[in-house]
Amino acid sequence: MAHASTRRGPAFYFLAAFFALFVAFLYGPMLIIFLLSFQGTSGGLTFPMRGVSTHWFVDLWSSSRYGDLGGAFSRSVILGVLSMLITAACCLFAGLAFRRKFWGAGPLFYLSIVSLVVPGILLGLGISQFFQLLGFQLHWWLSALGAHLSWTLPFGLLIMFAVLNRFDSSWEEAARDAGARPAQILAYITVPILFPGLIAVALFGFTLSYDEYPRSLLTVGGLNTLPIEISNMTTNVTTPALYAIGTVTSAISFLVIAIAFIAIAIIQKNRARARGEKA
Amino acid sequence: MSGRSSGSSSPVAPYLQVAPLAIVMIAMVGIPLATVVLLSFWESDGISIYPAFTLANYREVLTSPVTLSLFLKTLQYAAITLVCTALIGFTCSYFLVFHVRDLKWQIGLFLLCTIPFWTSNIIRMVSWIPFLGREGLFNGFLVQMGLTSAPLDVLLYSDFAVILTYVHLYTLFMIVPVFNSMAKIDPNLVEAARDAGARPWQILCYVIIPLTKTGLALGTIFVVTLVMGDFFVVRVMSGGQSASVVSAMKNEIDQLYYPQASAMAVLLIMVVLLMVSAVLRIVDIRSELAR
Amino acid sequence: MTDQSRIDIRKVTKLYGGVRAVNEVDLTIDGGAYCCMIGPSGCGKTTLLRMIAGHEIPSSGAIAIGGEDVTALRTGDRGTALMFQNYALFPHLSLTDNVAFSLRVRGQGADQRRAAARAMLERVQLRHLADRVPSELSGGQQQRVALARALITNPKVLLLDEPLSALDEFLRLRMRVELKRLQSDLGITFVHVTHTQPEAIALADQVVVMDHGLIEQAASPRQVYGRPHSPYVARFMGxxxxxxxxxxxxxxxxxxxxxxxxxxxxxxxxxxxxxxxxxxxxxxxxxxxxxxxxxxxxxxxxxxxxxxxxxxxxxxxxxxxxxxxxxxxxxxxxxxxxxxxxxxxxxxxxxxxxxxxxxxxxxxxxxxxxx
Missing domain, CATH: 2.40.50.100 (RNA polymerase II/Efflux pump adaptor protein, barrel-sandwich hybrid domain)
Structure with missing residues (x-):
């Protein structure tokens, strides 16, 4: 921490060590499986590494032992993108609505909180039985999408509340005063100003859906999503292929997070560009 | 004169804006939960379920000694996890807020703590296996250092592994709200306390902890409900030796005993909501969100 | 111009729930006049201003601008422009695009509207900062941008909601002079809401003193100050x-x-x-x-x-x-x-x-x- 300008006490070093340990605790195990996923062909689930290879990644791709990984992957990505778009849109408008008083605002807010705290598998049971009672078939793109939204929407709504805290509604009034119609206000003022926050909501929408397991389990119907396939692999697969799929799916998550962060950073930078010119 | 609603936008606008969210939440949360409650009064024979109105499922759940031990086990998991996550979460947030002075570093380190939230829980759980296993890194280290003669078995597939995984997965849910509350504390308050002659531990107890209460409460709700709703970690990381309420429920679902599972679920939801509302009674979380 | 920008307010009432924020107000503001509305907070002055702007719709009564009834007309179509208390400059747009915003929503092409906006920025002596974003400006500069944005559509009436309250004392006195000069240059009606007595007396042709949703006195500053109508006006004006x-x-x-x-x-x-x-x-x-x-x-x-x-x-x-x-x-x-x-x-x-x-x-x- 080279930026330290004043003297640090022993408390600082103790806390810094504690924090560093926590970060190691958070990331250490993941790093181990990333390493082990490059295990040599004859290597096992633990150290030592017997050579370095991409054998287990190829194995994932080519072997039929691991079920329909490709299909599950594409379903999860599609679900993630759908959840992302629906979450961003629903939460934007709902967040705007919650700035005013309306009938049912309280119950709807509490229903969202209930959805966050109720065990996921139980909600999955409810959704699947509700579909059954209506005589509907379970489909990953319908019942599982609904289950994912029951998880992503409340999160998105809470983030939207935080984002809107810093949104001054006189911007919208100023636009209306200038003669803008509601659609123009939305397109030229509200959405552009809120855009970094919307990216954060979208990031939650995608990743929470992409990694969702308990709510999906009973609602996907015949075709599985990737987390369900992976959870099956944890009990069936005893080769480093398990780590390889972990590395692949984590890499995708990290990629999505990086894209979101970079997008937010670029927008913030553009807004502050004048500051840079002045300096 | 700010907070006034604008007179010239339509009064139906908020209803139209909130409709998509409301429809999804009612269809995918409200009605399914009602379905679970409904099912808990139905009958089943392990092959199919039949509409009925019977209290037999509740009688079975409430009179079975297994139920009580499942709940106690689950609460025990929740309590230990809560204590660990609260201590870690508070200490890390305290370090970030009061010891990292550069805002860029503060935000960067905070994000470092939160990034795993956006990755797969299953993979993060699995990643403990090569570390804790019989031939795992930790046992290898212990044997090499001569601390134990033979590898320890209790590290993996035990309650220890279950709780370790919980702490690993859920500490983020404590750090984020606690950090948020703590970051809003005006540094002048700490200065004023020091000025008034308070010692560091007094500042901690009388200023910082009371002002971090809402964050701790929010984190508590997250951690407790997540632990109580889990079935996968307890099943895999205990190697099938321990069970929680939801993992037992999952077994009943697998055997198609939906009504019994539903009765257990209703009981669990009631316990969870009771605990959440108890926490909400102590602190006003909506005001925290509004800040 | 003069008659075109006259404002007639007839029996205007605004109810919020059961509260009469503005209570059967009658007022005529002459075209080309500088009108200051003054009163303690909650007296209804801002609500009245917002009704003239079209941001609030009267519960009853009528408002006419230049003889034309605009009571139900959309804001933006009634020839008024409102300058907000906190200026409400769009944080994501450059000064040029802030000023050009009204032209953009009216469908004017990018080159044309930007040229017009730059000309307007020239007029408020901010041409050299045209590509900056609002957060880079000082309070006084932000206020001039807000003025430019409001004036780009050539409004008949400029409405100002406590325009000087966010500035420090020194700047406030300077901007006060600039506002007065601008108003006499443009010859349009200014309606200015304030809670500062010296500001109202220094600027206005007509001072409107309000209390509890009612107009207590509407007259020249000399009359209001020297010959107050009621004990309240006498005490409030000092x-x-x-x-x-x-x-x-x-x-x-x-x-x-x-x-x-x-x-x-x-x-x-x-x-x-x-x-x-x-x-x-x-x-x-x-x-x-x-x-x-x-x-x-x-x-x-x-x-x-x-x-x-x-x-x-x-x-x-x-x-x-x-x-x-x-x-x-x-x-x-x-x-x-x-x-x-x-x-x-x-x-x-x-x-x-x-x-x-x-x-x-x-x-x-x-x-x-x-x-």
């Missing part, structure tokens, strides 16, 4: 002492008033009054003579000095006359220094009878500007 008494007798237009302590006052302009009626009247604080010894029995007051404040050009002396309200005298500083006073000393104030101003209005609230 510069006056409010006194009370009962009419003893009326002779023609001249009445004699007896205060509770027995002092007699001559009221010149008392037409329509009858003996026995309670009345309130005011006396300008800067027209009163103070002396250490009793001089006259009529048109006078006396009391113990409770406070002395040096104000630069004058000295403010506060007396406790035992009538509840403090009695204040502004003494010329030379005159004061010639015979300095002390707190606790009893002094005698006298003034000419023609200075007694009858307060016809009945609003007797304290008029303290609660910020």
């Amino acid at each position: 510069g006056q002492n409010v006194l009370a008494g009962k009419i003893e007798k009326v002779t023609g237009a001249v009445a004699v008033i007896a205060a509770p302590d027995g002092t007699r006052y001559d009221l010149i302009d008392a037409s329509g009054l009858v003996a026995g009626a309670p009345v309130k009247f005011s006396v300008r604080r800067d027209r009163i003579a103070l002396s250490d010894a009793a001089t006259a029995a009529r048109n006078a007051a006396h009391g113990k000095i409770v406070n002395i404040e040096y104000q630069g050009t004058f000295v403010k002396v506060s007396l406790d006359t035992g009538r509840g309200e403090e009695f204040i005298v502004y003494m010329d500083d030379d005159e004061y220094l010639a015979a300095p006073k002390e707190v606790g000393q009893v002094v005698y104030a006298t003034w000419k009878p023609e200075l007694n101003h009858f307060l016809r209005g009945t609003n007797d609230s304290a008029g303290t500007p609660h910020e």
Whole structure:
């Protein structure tokens, strides 16, 4: 921490060590499986590494032992993108609505909180039985999408509340005063100003859906999503292929997070560009 | 004169804006939960379920000694996890807020703590296996250092592994709200306390902890409900030796005993909501969100 | 231009739930006038301004601009432009795009509207900052951008919601001058909401004093300051002492008033009054003579000095006359220094009878500007 300008006490070093340990605790195990996923062909689930290879990644791709990984992957990505778009849109408008008083605002807010705290598998049971009672078939793109939204929407709504805290509604009034119609206000003022926050909501929408397991389990119907396939692999697969799929799916998550962060950073930078010119 | 609603936008606008969210939440949360409650009064024979109105499922759940031990086990998991996550979460947030002075570093380190939230829980759980296993890194280290003669078995597939995984997965849910509350504390308050002659531990107890209460409460709700709703970690990381309420429920679902599972679920939801509302009674979380 | 930008407000009421924020207000603002609306917060001045702008719709009554009824017309279509208290500049747009915004939503091409916006920025001396974003500007610069944005559509009426309140004292005085100059250059109607009395008096052709959703007085600054309509206006605008008494007798237009302590006052302009009626009247604080010894029995007051404040050009002396309200005298500083006073000393104030101003209005609230 080279930026330290004043003297640090022993408390600082103790806390810094504690924090560093926590970060190691958070990331250490993941790093181990990333390493082990490059295990040599004859290597096992633990150290030592017997050579370095991409054998287990190829194995994932080519072997039929691991079920329909490709299909599950594409379903999860599609679900993630759908959840992302629906979450961003629903939460934007709902967040705007919650700035005013309306009938049912309280119950709807509490229903969202209930959805966050109720065990996921139980909600999955409810959704699947509700579909059954209506005589509907379970489909990953319908019942599982609904289950994912029951998880992503409340999160998105809470983030939207935080984002809107810093949104001054006189911007919208100023636009209306200038003669803008509601659609123009939305397109030229509200959405552009809120855009970094919307990216954060979208990031939650995608990743929470992409990694969702308990709510999906009973609602996907015949075709599985990737987390369900992976959870099956944890009990069936005893080769480093398990780590390889972990590395692949984590890499995708990290990629999505990086894209979101970079997008937010670029927008913030553009807004502050004048500051840079002045300096 | 700010907070006034604008007179010239339509009064139906908020209803139209909130409709998509409301429809999804009612269809995918409200009605399914009602379905679970409904099912808990139905009958089943392990092959199919039949509409009925019977209290037999509740009688079975409430009179079975297994139920009580499942709940106690689950609460025990929740309590230990809560204590660990609260201590870690508070200490890390305290370090970030009061010891990292550069805002860029503060935000960067905070994000470092939160990034795993956006990755797969299953993979993060699995990643403990090569570390804790019989031939795992930790046992290898212990044997090499001569601390134990033979590898320890209790590290993996035990309650220890279950709780370790919980702490690993859920500490983020404590750090984020606690950090948020703590970051809003005006540094002048700490200065004023020091000025008034308070010692560091007094500042901690009388200023910082009371002002971090809402964050701790929010984190508590997250951690407790997540632990109580889990079935996968307890099943895999205990190697099938321990069970929680939801993992037992999952077994009943697998055997198609939906009504019994539903009765257990209703009981669990009631316990969870009771605990959440108890926490909400102590602190006003909506005001925290509004800040 | 003049008639085109006249504002007629007829029996306008605005209800919020059961609260009458604005209560059956009638007001005409002449085209090309500088109108200041003043009153304590919650008096309805901002609501009235927002109804003229079209951001609020009256619960009843009608508003016309240039003779055309605009009561139900959309904001943006009624020839008004509102300048917001916090300026509400769009944080994600450059100054050029902020100023060009109205033209953009009217479908004007990018090159054309940007050229117009730059010309407008030139006019407020900010052309060199055209590509900056608002967060980079000082308060005074932001205010000029907000002005430019409001004026780009050539409005008939410019509405200003506490435009100077976010600025520091020095800048406030400078911008006040600029606003006045701009208004006389453009020749359009300015309606300016403020809670600062000197600002209203310095800028306005017409001052509208409001309280509890009602207009107490709408007149020239000289009238409002010198000849307030009610005890409330006298106290709120300052510069006056409010006194009370009962009419003893009326002779023609001249009445004699007896205060509770027995002092007699001559009221010149008392037409329509009858003996026995309670009345309130005011006396300008800067027209009163103070002396250490009793001089006259009529048109006078006396009391113990409770406070002395040096104000630069004058000295403010506060007396406790035992009538509840403090009695204040502004003494010329030379005159004061010639015979300095002390707190606790009893002094005698006298003034000419023609200075007694009858307060016809009945609003007797304290008029303290609660910020």
